[in-house]
Amino acid sequence: MKFGLFGGATAAAAASQADSERILLDKSEDSHSYGAFIDAIVEAESLGYHSIFLVEHHFTGEAQVSASMNLLTYLAAKTSTIRLGTGVVVIPWHNPVLLAEQASTVDVLSNGRFDFGVGKGYRPTEFDGFCIPIKEATERFEESMGLIKKSLSSNERFSFHSDRWNFEDIVVEPPPVQQPHPPMWLAAGRPDSLRYAADSGYSLLLDQFATFDVTLERFAIYRQAIEASGKSFDPMNVAVARGMHIIRNEEERTIAIDKRMAALNHMNQAAKSNDASYQTSMASDPDLRKAAEQGTLIGTPEEIIEDLTHLRDGGVEYILLAGAQMSPPQMRAFAKEVMPAFA
Amino acid sequence: MKFGLFGGATAAAAASQADSERILLDKSEDSHSYGAFIDAIVEAESLGYHSIFLVEHHFTGEAQVSASMNLLTYLAAKTSTIRLGTGVVVIPWHNPVLLAEQASTVDVLSNGRFDFGVGKGYRPTEFDGFCIPIKEATERFEESMGLIKKSLSSNERFSFHSDRWNFEDIVVEPPPVQQPHPPMWLAAGRPDSLRYAADSGYSLLLDQFATFDVTLERFAIYRQAIEASGKSFDPMNVAVARGMHIIRNEEERTIAIDKRMAALNHMNQAAKSNDASYQTSMASDPDLRKAAEQGTLIGTPEEIIEDLTHLRDGGVEYILLAGAQMSPPQMRAFAKEVMPAFA
Numbered sequence: 001m002k003f004g005l006f007g008g009a010t011a012a013a014a015a016s017q018a019d020s021e022r023i024l025l026d027k028s029e030d031s032h033s034y035g036a037f038i039d040a041i042v043e044a045e046s047l048g049y050h051s052i053f054l055v056e057h058h059f060t061g062e063a064q065v066s067a068s069m070n071l072l073t074y075l076a077a078k079t080s081t082i083r084l085g086t087g088v089v090v091i092p093w094h095n096p097v098l099l100a101e102q103a104s105t106v107d108v109l110s111n112g113r114f115d116f117g118v119g120k121g122y123r124p125t126e127f128d129g130f131c132i133p134i135k136e137a138t139e140r141f142e143e144s145m146g147l148i149k150k151s152l153s154s155n156e157r158f159s160f161h162s163d164r165w166n167f168e169d170i171v172v173e174p175p176p177v178q179q180p181h182p183p184m185w186l187a188a189g190r191p192d193s194l195r196y197a198a199d200s201g202y203s204l205l206l207d208q209f210a211t212f213d214v215t216l217e218r219f220a221i222y223r224q225a226i227e228a229s230g231k232s233f234d235p236m237n238v239a240v241a242r243g244m245h246i247i248r249n250e251e252e253r254t255i256a257i258d259k260r261m262a263a264l265n266h267m268n269q270a271a272k273s274n275d276a277s278y279q280t281s282m283a284s285d286p287d288l289r290k291a292a293e294q295g296t297l298i299g300t301p302e303e304i305i306e307d308l309t310h311l312r313d314g315g316v317e318y319i320l321l322a323g324a325q326m327s328p329p330q331m332r333a334f335a336k337e338v339m340p341a342f343a
Numbered sequence: 344m345k346f347g348l349f350g351g352a353t354a355a356a357a358a359s360q361a362d363s364e365r366i367l368l369d370k371s372e373d374s375h376s377y378g379a380f381i382d383a384i385v386e387a388e389s390l391g392y393h394s395i396f397l398v399e400h401h402f403t404g405e406a407q408v409s410a411s412m413n414l415l416t417y418l419a420a421k422t423s424t425i426r427l428g429t430g431v432v433v434i435p436w437h438n439p440v441l442l443a444e445q446a447s448t449v450d451v452l453s454n455g456r457f458d459f460g461v462g463k464g465y466r467p468t469e470f471d472g473f474c475i476p477i478k479e480a481t482e483r484f485e486e487s488m489g490l491i492k493k494s495l496s497s498n499e500r501f502s503f504h505s506d507r508w509n510f511e512d513i514v515v516e517p518p519p520v521q522q523p524h525p526p527m528w529l530a531a532g533r534p535d536s537l538r539y540a541a542d543s544g545y546s547l548l549l550d551q552f553a554t555f556d557v558t559l560e561r562f563a564i565y566r567q568a569i570e571a572s573g574k575s576f577d578p579m580n581v582a583v584a585r586g587m588h589i590i591r592n593e594e595e596r597t598i599a600i601d602k603r604m605a606a607l608n609h610m611n612q613a614a615k616s617n618d619a620s621y622q623t624s625m626a627s628d629p630d631l632r633k634a635a636e637q638g639t640l641i642g643t644p645e646e647i648i649e650d651l652t653h654l655r656d657g658g659v660e661y662i663l664l665a666g667a668q669m670s671p672p673q674m675r676a677f678a679k680e681v682m683p684a685f686a
Binding site for chain 1: 438441445512516
């Protein structure tokens with residue numbers, strides 16, 4: 001198995017390990033919070049972590065990372081082997097050609113280490129901020145991704161015209177190092193979305209919120225769709241995000257589970273739409289305790305190894321620890337006490 | 344006087360010094376070309392250069408830097424004191440809020456070293472590529488800059504609605520390190536644009552194409568407008584770009600002037616519009632020899648010191664050497680043989 005990281009930046013060492021997406025940021029020390037995150041990723045590389053997938057959010061008032069590809073570019077300069085991913089860029093909000101230029105530039109500057117994680121978005125408040133109807137998310141995503149793939153892979157000039165985007169006789173530069181384009185990772189959960197990801201050539205990001213069992217079901221649907229199309233399945237093309245916290249006693253377990261439940265609740269609220277026509281798979285089981293206990297790597301190193309073995313038995317080979325970079329001691333302990341069992 | 348750099352990246356050591364904006368890029372070695380540029384900037388910092396202003400262009404087919412703020416972010420990680428500027432971001436092509444997020448992120452990651460150079464654009468082919476009418480450039484620029492300033496400086500949520508851009512109840516994060524926002528530099532040349540820059544609180548970028556005399560006229564108009572408004576004038580708020588080539592004999596002088604004339608011709612062609620209603624100040628004097636001989640720092644160190652003294656006598660204190668990073672020997676010679684005269 002290989003292990004990467006998933007999440008954002010934080011200034012606060014005491015931040016909840018489970019609340020991986022929030023930057024708990026003292027505005028007077030914002031550069032420090034990015035600094036702590038950067039230091040953690042540099043250390044993660046030396047500890048043997050395979051990748052970082054960086055979250056992007058907008059207008060949260062919680063100072064979450066907005067310009068994720070800029071922070072990844074900075075990390076490209078500070079690291080040499082760890083893969084650098086977006087987790088994810090919400091495509092409907094971006095100009096697809098300017099985004100392709102950024103993606104290619106990050107790929108060049110990281111010498112081919114860029115993983116282009118993409119999604120159609122799930123938070124109604126962010127769509128409201130951009131004044132983009134969330135019900136158009138899928139249509140916008142598909143249109144833009146077609147244009148982005150063309151932008152990244154075409155060495156010839158081309159034109160594109162639609163109701164939303166118009167480009168005439170363009171060639172997108174620089175060309176990426178990874179040809180024809182960096183791997184594209186799609187965040188998906190529903191069966192139709194999983195099959196779409198497989199059929200459209202995406203690698204798969206499975207979220208940290210679903211239980212182990214639901215995650216393995218999703219994994220199997222994607223694998224079957226890949227194999228049904230006659231392609232060979234590479235388990236490194238599926239990254240499973242998981243909350244993680246190594247505990248040493250039952251008191252720590254109780255605290256970690258409680259914090260995880262609070263984080264799941266926060267997440268479920270953010271993902272909730274007033275528009276019944278828009279459903280996301282990015283919400284946890286409504287039974288928060290079940291979601292926390294049966295979906296996270298909270299336990300002793302031995303218990304975590306047992307959970308990971310269960311996932312591996314289902315075919316999973318690639319795990320992204322959500323929020324571990326927010327607690328370097330946890331990140332180190334996992335590298336020392338869990339990773340060797342899967343070397 | 345202080346000296347910075349202006350231009351882009353190149354793979355080719357033999358590239359014309361005068362052709363500062365072009366990246367002469369072997370597509371099989373694109374990462375190397377960025378690498379050579381990055382190495383040059385790191386060295387420039389140690390040689391005492393004050394800043395780099397990085398050019399942005401799109402769809403040129405010449406592999407010019409497109410995602411300039413990503414390359415600046417990389418440089419932020421590789422340097423510690425040199426100021427990092429865009430030279431310039433063409434505002435009408437960008438989503439103003441996403442751009443503000445990027446600008447603020449670069450400012451945070453560089454610990455307050457970001458200079459936000461902005462312009463309304465001048466190349467018709469690029470506007471055509473984006474399918475944005477060049478005649479809307481000024482209107483789009485002004486609308487977007489208002490929104491960008493608000494995005495960078497407001498800690499409170501706000502909304503913005505126009506025919507082009509709509510944002511509802513947003514707050515742009517992270518807040519920049521430089522408060523209320525990074526310095527904004529406007530590329531301008533015509534008298535009304537120079538007065539607009541002064542009246543609107545912009546620092547001023549003066550292009551490398553105008554002759555010394557025209558440049559000093561423009562400098563004076565901006566200074567007078569600043570002083571007329573009752574503000575005190577700081578000469579470090581005006582950066583004068585100049586082509587530079589130190590020559591050691593008359594043969595080198597002839598070659599350097601010829602190359603400069605060719606580069607000016609290339610630039611003038613790119614700036615030419617079929618739309619007579621759109622006039623740019625970014626074209627050189629039509630007499631290319633005059634433009635090359637009376638507008639560039641081509642000469643022996645002594646001659647260059649003389650030209651710079653002429654500029655300084657007119658009030659200029661801040662020079663950006665265009666394309667010097669493309670020739671590290673030139674960059675070093677200037678630092679050693681010219682800069683000490685103005686220390």
